[in-house]
Amino acid sequence: MILTVTLNPAVDHTLTVDDFPEADRVARANAARVDPGGKGINVSKYLAELETETVATGVVGDFLGRFVRDRLSAGEIEGDFVEIDGRTRLNTTILTDDAEFKINHDGPRVSADAIDELLETIERNAPDTVVVGGSLPPGLGPDAIDRIARASDWETVVDVGGSILEALEASYALCKPNREELATATGRPVNSLEDCYDAVETLRRMGYDRVIASLGADGAIMSTPEERIHAGALETEVVDTVGAGDSLLAGVLAALDGGATDREALRTGVAVASRVVSVPGTDIPPLDELAGTTDRVAVSASADRSR
Numbered sequence: 001m002i003l004t005v006t007l008n009p010a011v012d013h014t015l016t017v018d019d020f021p022e023a024d025r026v027a028r029a030n031a032a033r034v035d036p037g038g039k040g041i042n043v044s045k046y047l048a049e050l051e052t053e054t055v056a057t058g059v060v061g062d063f064l065g066r067f068v069r070d071r072l073s074a075g076e077i078e079g080d081f082v083e084i085d086g087r088t089r090l091n092t093t094i095l096t097d098d099a100e101f102k103i104n105h106d107g108p109r110v111s112a113d114a115i116d117e118l119l120e121t122i123e124r125n126a127p128d129t130v131v132v133g134g135s136l137p138p139g140l141g142p143d144a145i146d147r148i149a150r151a152s153d154w155e156t157v158v159d160v161g162g163s164i165l166e167a168l169e170a171s172y173a174l175c176k177p178n179r180e181e182l183a184t185a186t187g188r189p190v191n192s193l194e195d196c197y198d199a200v201e202t203l204r205r206m207g208y209d210r211v212i213a214s215l216g217a218d219g220a221i222m223s224t225p226e227e228r229i230h231a232g233a234l235e236t237e238v239v240d241t242v243g244a245g246d247s248l249l250a251g252v253l254a255a256l257d258g259g260a261t262d263r264e265a266l267r268t269g270v271a272v273a274s275r276v277v278s279v280p281g282t283d284i285p286p287l288d289e290l291a292g293t294t295d296r297v298a299v300s301a302s303a304d305r306s307r
């Protein structure tokens with residue numbers, strides 16, 4: 001079973017506007033939606049849709065925390081959360097015809113005691129794999145993630161910011177940086193595909209056994225001890241890219257859980273992400289009949305292992 005941990009969950013509020021707001025004028029949104037979010041929670045949402053057993057956990061509080069719990073259980077996604085005194089945050093995405101603006105709140109203060117309770121929750125669920133996703137709320141440092149990774153022999157996967165990736169010290173089975181996180185974690189600009197491969201290998205040397213880097217419209221690369229593969233993104237109508245990286249990760253993990261090869265898993269991840277970018281917010285598009293979409297994902301191997 002794949003358990004996800006979201007230390008800083010969110011309610012994702014997505015507004016669509018005709019014209020971007022101007023100073024001192026009221027802007028009117030013509031569509032709005034709210035989704036339970038935060039990176040780990042999104043991974044569980046997509047895993048559940050892919051019929052992979054998952055439990056979402058993390059720390060939630062107050063009425064927005066209740067919204068997250070209620071919406072997950074209404075969607076038949078198993079949740080087992082730790083309640084805190086603070087209020088789960090509200091993150092806002094504004095979509096115009098041709099641009100996407102995202103404002104993420106810091107989130108509530110979380111104490112190290114909540115991590116003790118969280119560890120009990122994780123252990124009680126006996127996962128094979130633990131995915132820790134998203135930012136750290138005020139009060140927690142990267143050591144909170146290291147504690148989770150060291151607590152048992154489950155495999156730990158991280159989808160966290162670049163500075164956290166650089167700071168983590170425990171053993172990690174996999175990490176999923178995006179382009180910006182690759183640059184922050186390695187301290188080098190990441191422009192070309194070769195730069196991305198270099199940065200990914202640096203992360204592997206830092207102790208991440210496998211790395212999947214999501215590169216937006218340039219697709220994704222996967223580096224393992226055995227091979228390095230690039231998968232091109234599929235051309236699709238993009239509504240917004242919120243949750244795209246989470247869905248890529250969920251697709252890869254679901255496929256690996258079902259016994260796929262790394263190459264097939266990366267293709268599945270890209271196929272799932274191409275469906276998710278075509279719906280607003282972190283809505284869950286239908287993820288059935290994926291084989292036809294997966295077949296269209298082109299993959300190529302990089303022979304150069306020297307980087």
Ligand SMILES: Nc1ncnc2c1ncn2[C@@H]1O[C@H](COP(=O)(O)OP(=O)(O)OP(=O)(O)O)[C@@H](O)[C@H]1O
Pocket residue numbers: 177178179214215216217218219220232233234235236238241242243244245246247248269270273274277
């Ligand atoms: N413009 C696009 N066209 C087609 N596919 C895209 C596009 N943008 C993203 N994708 C798909 O989504 C995957 C993940 O995208 P991206 O690298 O933007 O994730 P991310 O920055 O981690 O996202 P988030 O943090 O919002 O979850 C890509 O590997 C690609 O397959």
Ligand SMILES: O=P(O)(O)OC[C@@]1(O)O[C@H](CO)[C@@H](O)[C@@H]1O
Pocket residue numbers: 008010011012036037038039042091104133134135136242243244245246282
């Ligand atoms: O502020 P963080 O924790 O880095 O990211 C949070 C977030 O942007 O990530 C998800 C998309 O990946 C959204 O559901 C959520 O609002």
